[in-house]
Amino acid sequence: MGTTSSVLVMLFALFFIARLEFICSSTNSNVSCIASEREALMKIKGNLTDEANRLSSWVGKDCCTWKGVGCSNETGHVVKLDLRNPIPATYKDGPFTADFDPIFKMNALRGRVSPSLLDLNHLHYLDLSMNNMRMPNSLGSLKSLRYLDLSGSIFNATIPHHLGNLSRLQYLNLSCNHLFGPIPDTLGRLTSLTVLDLSKNFINSDSMLYSLCNLSSLVHIDLSRDWLRGAIPHCLGNLASLSILMLNHNQLQGPIPSEMGNMTQLTELHLFLNAFQGPIPSEMGNMTQLTKLVLSANAFQGEIPNSMRNLCNLRVLDLSDNMFTGKLSTSIGSPFGCIHNSLEDLSLFSNKLSGGLPNHLGEFKKLERLTIRMNSFYGSHIQLEKGPSKEAALRSCYGFS
Numbered sequence: 057m058g059t060t061s062s063v064l065v066m067l068f069a070l071f072f073i074a075r076l077e078f079i080c081s082s083t084n085s086n087v088s089c090i091a092s093e094r095e096a097l098m099k100i101k102g103n104l105t106d107e108a109n110r111l112s113s114w115v116g117k118d119c120c121t122w123k124g125v126g127c128s129n130e131t132g133h134v135v136k137l138d139l140r141n142p143i144p145a146t147y148k149d150g151p152f153t154a155d156f157d158p159i160f161k162m163n164a165l166r167g168r169v170s171p172s173l174l175d176l177n178h179l180h181y182l183d184l185s186m187n188n189m190r191m192p193n194s195l196g197s198l199k200s201l202r203y204l205d206l207s208g209s210i211f212n213a214t215i216p217h218h219l220g221n222l223s224r225l226q227y228l229n230l231s232c233n234h235l236f237g238p239i240p241d242t243l244g245r246l247t248s249l250t251v252l253d254l255s256k257n258f259i260n261s262d263s264m265l266y267s268l269c270n271l272s273s274l275v276h277i278d279l280s281r282d283w284l285r286g287a288i289p290h291c292l293g294n295l296a297s298l299s300i301l302m303l304n305h306n307q308l309q310g311p312i313p314s315e316m317g318n319m320t321q322l323t324e325l326h327l328f329l330n331a332f333q334g335p336i337p338s339e340m341g342n343m344t345q346l347t348k349l350v351l352s353a354n355a356f357q358g359e360i361p362n363s364m365r366n367l368c369n370l371r372v373l374d375l376s377d378n379m380f381t382g383k384l385s386t387s388i389g390s391p392f393g394c395i396h397n398s399l400e401d402l403s404l405f406s407n408k409l410s411g412g413l414p415n416h417l418g419e420f421k422k423l424e425r426l427t428i429r430m431n432s433f434y435g436s437h438i439q440l441e442k443g444p445s446k447e448a449a450l451r452s453c454y455g456f457s
């Protein structure tokens with residue numbers, strides 16, 4: 057009996073070892089790490105404090121199997137480095153407190169990113185976001201990069217000029233940092249860029265938005281909460297592929313250029329909480345893909361143009377807290393056009409609108425919320441607020457900045 061069971065144990069052990077060998081050889085057979093890139097990764101690890109042992113798999117020869125590291129199966133080069141903090145950032149007492157969730161904090165890698173990062177010069181994808189790391193001085197030599205996310209890092213500097221050398225970049229996210237100073241005009245060379253997020257920094261200077269006018273691939277721009285000053289340049293209307301433009305929470309002024317009507321792919325335009333002036337240009341009626349238009353808390357004036365009734369996809373229109381004048385019955389409240397088929401949330405409170413409420417309100421079949429307080433309408437005591445309360449527009453800055 058004793059011999060039978062020990063034979064079984066031995067057989068089992070042999071089988072197990074064989075399996076193990078099979079697994080090891082199958083992972084090693086194809087990609088194997090390039091020695092100099094392994095060295096670079098070891099130096100990066102060596103300079104970081106890693107309380108949660110996130111880099112515990114960074115041992116042994118084959119760096120291509122290390123967690124967060126990806127190699128090309130054709131060249132063997134390291135093409136991907138993803139060290140994003142895996143814990144979603146939450147605060148113990150709601151946003152805007154410095155007291156992070158301790159688990160988030162523990163999972164944040166700390167220290168200075170070794171300049172050896174620049175030896176990984178085949179990287180396509182680099183995500184170091186939501187850690188407590190300082191960046192090396194120049195990333196401009198990582199010329200293969202397509203995707204760069206350094207959001208929520210410690211990046212107390214001006215926006216680096218050398219980023220303009222990353223000519224293949226498609227995604228750039230520097231949100232939630234301590235970046236200050238102007239948007240460098242070298243960013244105007246990033247002609248492959250589709251997503252640009254510089255929100256929640258301290259760009260506190262003349263906006264230099266014209267640096268972006270040549271970037272005709274852009275689909276998504278977020279420059280909200282950046283302390284931007286100055287006006288929207290006319291040339292921004294060149295961005296014909298743009299779908300989302302967020303410029304809210306800045307100190308921008310001047311009018312909306314009529315050229316913006318050329319942005320016919322735009323689905324969301326957020327200009328609230330700025331110091332914009334002047335009328336809504338009638339060309340905005342050409343932005344027929346718009347679903348959200350938020351112009352509240354500015355100094356816009358004049359009549360709401362008739363052309364707005366052609367915005368057949370518009371669900372949210374917020375013009376509140378401006379100085380708009382005139383009657384609704386001739387513009388968005390008229391029976392013509394199609395805006396009444398889609399509009400769900402119309403906010404007009406605190407303007408100088410007058411006249412009666414449109415007779416055709418009944419045709420706004422999807423309207424859930426209508427806010428018209430503080431105008432000069434007849435019967436403006438009427439309130440219709442049956443929908444859920446408006447989602448809080450405030451987003452907090454997560455990360456260590």
Ligand SMILES: *[C@@H]1O[C@H](CO)[C@@H](O)[C@H](O)[C@H]1NC(C)=O
Pocket residue numbers: 085086087129130131
């Ligand atoms: C990786 O393995 C596949 C299938 O086994 C093979 O076709 C390919 O050539 C291998 N690549 C390298 C770099 O060895």
Ligand SMILES: *[C@@H]1O[C@H](CO)[C@@H](O)[C@H](O)[C@H]1NC(C)=O
Pocket residue numbers: 099102103168170
């Ligand atoms: C980073 O690591 C290198 C060795 O790779 C060392 O010489 C250097 O002092 C370290 N720097 C910091 C800030 O820890």
Ligand SMILES: *[C@@H]1O[C@H](CO)[C@@H](O)[C@H](O)[C@H]1NC(C)=O
Pocket residue numbers: 129130
């Ligand atoms: C490399 O991997 C990708 C995705 O896993 C696959 O589509 C491609 O065929 C692979 N190339 C080679 C040469 O094995």
Ligand SMILES: *[C@@H]1O[C@H](CO)[C@@H](O)[C@H](O)[C@H]1NC(C)=O
Pocket residue numbers: 194195196197218221
């Ligand atoms: C980036 O481009 C500038 C020219 O705009 C050049 O002077 C600089 O050396 C380049 N930097 C890198 C790291 O390639």
Ligand SMILES: *[C@@H]1O[C@H](CO)[C@@H](O)[C@H](O)[C@H]1NC(C)=O
Pocket residue numbers: 212234
């Ligand atoms: C950023 O750096 C400057 C000096 O370079 C310093 O005065 C300032 O306090 C730093 N800000 C933060 C938030 O670390």
Ligand SMILES: *[C@@H]1O[C@H](CO)[C@@H](O)[C@H](O)[C@H]1NC(C)=O
Pocket residue numbers: 185186207208229230231232251252253276278
């Ligand atoms: C940029 O990064 C922040 C923080 O990681 C994230 O919340 C945001 O969605 C990103 N922006 C875009 C446009 O992907």
Ligand SMILES: *[C@@H]1O[C@H](CO)[C@@H](O)[C@H](O)[C@H]1NC(C)=O
Pocket residue numbers: 241244245266267268269270
């Ligand atoms: C935009 O492109 C034009 C023509 O290619 C060039 O003359 C101009 O300097 C560029 N502007 C910016 C801000 O990069």
Ligand SMILES: *[C@@H]1O[C@H](CO)[C@@H](O)[C@H](O)[C@H]1NC(C)=O
Pocket residue numbers: 293314315316317318339
């Ligand atoms: C953009 O709009 C302006 C004024 O609204 C117009 O004159 C111009 O022809 C338009 N450009 C393009 C490329 O459509």
Ligand SMILES: *[C@@H]1O[C@H](CO)[C@@H](O)[C@H](O)[C@H]1NC(C)=O
Pocket residue numbers: 317338339340341342363
């Ligand atoms: C854009 O709107 C203006 C004014 O509403 C109109 O005159 C013009 O023809 C429109 N342009 C296009 C390309 O639809």
